[in-house]
Amino acid sequence: MARQYECLEAGCGATIVAADQEALVEAVQQHMADRHGSFELEDVIIDMSTVVDEGKEEER
Amino acid sequence: MADGNGSHLDPDILRRFHFTRAMVKGPMYRKYKFAVKKIWDVDDLDLTQDAADWERISEQQREGLLGVTIRFLAGEQAVTDELVPMIAASHALGRFDWVTYLSTFLMEEAKHAEFFMRWHDEVVGVLEPEEVARHFLVRGETVDPSGRFEVRDVLHEALPRYGRELLQAAIDGDQDEIEAGFVRFSAAYNAFVEGVLTMPSYEIVIDTTVLWDAFPGLRQGFKLILRDEGRHITFGTQACRTLIEKNPEYEALVHEVFDEYRGNLVGLVEYQKAVPGLDLDKYQHQKVRHYRNRCREMGITPNDELIEQILDPEIDFVVGVQAG
Numbered sequence: 001m002a003r004q005y006e007c008l009e010a011g012c013g014a015t016i017v018a019a020d021q022e023a024l025v026e027a028v029q030q031h032m033a034d035r036h037g038s039f040e041l042e043d044v045i046i047d048m049s050t051v052v053d054e055g056k057e058e059e060r
Numbered sequence: 061m062a063d064g065n066g067s068h069l070d071p072d073i074l075r076r077f078h079f080t081r082a083m084v085k086g087p088m089y090r091k092y093k094f095a096v097k098k099i100w101d102v103d104d105l106d107l108t109q110d111a112a113d114w115e116r117i118s119e120q121q122r123e124g125l126l127g128v129t130i131r132f133l134a135g136e137q138a139v140t141d142e143l144v145p146m147i148a149a150s151h152a153l154g155r156f157d158w159v160t161y162l163s164t165f166l167m168e169e170a171k172h173a174e175f176f177m178r179w180h181d182e183v184v185g186v187l188e189p190e191e192v193a194r195h196f197l198v199r200g201e202t203v204d205p206s207g208r209f210e211v212r213d214v215l216h217e218a219l220p221r222y223g224r225e226l227l228q229a230a231i232d233g234d235q236d237e238i239e240a241g242f243v244r245f246s247a248a249y250n251a252f253v254e255g256v257l258t259m260p261s262y263e264i265v266i267d268t269t270v271l272w273d274a275f276p277g278l279r280q281g282f283k284l285i286l287r288d289e290g291r292h293i294t295f296g297t298q299a300c301r302t303l304i305e306k307n308p309e310y311e312a313l314v315h316e317v318f319d320e321y322r323g324n325l326v327g328l329v330e331y332q333k334a335v336p337g338l339d340l341d342k343y344q345h346q347k348v349r350h351y352r353n354r355c356r357e358m359g360i361t362p363n364d365e366l367i368e369q370i371l372d373p374e375i376d377f378v379v380g381v382q383a384g
Contacts, residue, residue: 008352010345010371037339038263038346041290043094044353047087047298 002052005045009036017052024049078156087298088157091291095164100284102175105277110183113274120336121272123195126184127334128265129278130195133180135215135258136173139249142219143169145227146249149242152230161295168288175281183277202329204375209323214257218248218321239303243310247317250296251354254289257324259350260343261332262286268335297357304359311360318366325351326369327376344370 003024004017009032016031018024028045032038083089114122143166150158181187186195202211212218226241262282269279304310318325325347328340348370355362369375 008349008356010348010367012349036346036349037342041286041293043091043290043294044357047294048353048356 003049004052005049007031007035009038012036021046021049083157086157088155088161088295091295092157092161092164095161095168095288095291098287100171102171102178102281105175105178105281107179107182107277110179110275110277113272114183117272117274122184124335125265125268125275126195127197128261128268128332129176129180130192131197131261132265133173133176133192134196135253136169136176138215138219139253140166140169140173142223142249145223145230146242146245148230149226149238149245152233152238153235153242155299158295158299161291165292165295168292172285172288175285179278179281183275197334204323204327206375209326209375211323211327211329212321214248214321214324215253218317219245219253222248222317236307239307240310240313243300243303243313244317246296246300247314248321250293251300251314251358252318252321252325255293255297255354256347256350258289260328260347262289263343263346264332264335264338267338271337293354294357297354300358311358314358314360315363318363322366322369325366326372341373 002017002019003021004015005024005028007014007016007028012035014031014035016024016027018027025042025045028040032040117125143162147159147162147166150162177187180192186192204211222241222245226238226245229237229241262285266279266282269275300310300314304314328343332343333340348367351367351370352362
């Protein structure tokens with residue numbers, strides 16, 4: 001089931017969407033590395049991710 | 061409740077059993093299972109290259125790196141030593157799933173302390189208190205030139221104080237006092253220290269090892285520690301969320317803790333500025349993310365004034381440190 005996670009970095013607010021939890025963790029880490037030169041803790045992503053509404057894009 | 065033979069079960073006997081199907085499916089038990097499955101051993105890390113790198117870097121680089129790692133060496137010992145009140149309080153609240161998870165939490169904190177002990181012993185050649193204390197950067201020498209903020213030692217000052225209060229509440233047995241004490245202690249320990257203040261320090265050390273192309277063992281150790289810390293932080297914030305949902309007045313306690321040590325968050329403190337050549341603005345932006353994440357996990361509203369102060373370039377502490 002598709003899941004999403006909102007990045008709360010100052011000045012960001014992107015919502016990252018992926019097909020499942022494992023893909024979401026990978027996508028969020030990619031976002032953190034590319035956009036913020038950083039990383040996120042896996043448990044933080046898992047705990048605060050939510051099931052996505054159908055029809056969302058990969059990253060907004 | 062009646063047993064299969066139609067006779068009533070003794071409540072005193074029932075209280076001896078804690079597992080339920082709901083608990084085993086719950087988030088705290090999941091963290092316990094993850095911790096058990098992802099156990100790692102300090103002895104498996106190879107520090108040979110780190111020892112060689114230590115020999116080739118300059119004296120200034122050595123002092124800069126030690127300014128951070130010695131704080132971690134002291135800090136991991138402190139958080140190992142200060143966790144007992146949280147275990148006692150979880151027991152007093154009848155939270156067997158919390159106690160179960162905390163058994164892994166305490167072991168992991170001891171292991172993190174072991175990692176820093178071994179790294180300093182094998183790479184730097186220091187281990188005894190007299191050898192390492194001389195590199196500990198003293199907090200009182202970091203000052204805010206505007207005089208608005210005081211930089212205090214939340215780890216070595218707030219945790220023991222909140223811990224003593226929580227332990228006393230657990231002994232006294234008043235459920236409201238235990239819950240309030242738990243929220244204060246967890247806000248300081250898991251949300252403030254682990255979840256916001258220390259996160260930029262992890263990144264500072266990892267970035268330093270990349271910048272210098274050195275210390276792969278230190279970098280690997282930090283990444284393994286961070287995997288554990290993610291569970292620690294989200295255990296504490298999830299527990300706070302549970303207690304705040306039960307009594308929304310507890311949200312104010314979290315903000316009180318953050319206000320009390322606001323000075324430590326708004327600027328970078330001495331050990332976080334010890335390594336030259338890093339983009340320090342990056343760590344302030346990250347700090348805001350970590351603060352917002354902790355508030356989201358606890359289900360509370362972030363303090364916008366605190367966020368503005370963290371991002372305010374005018375707030376920059378003067379670091380005039382001295383070795384301990």
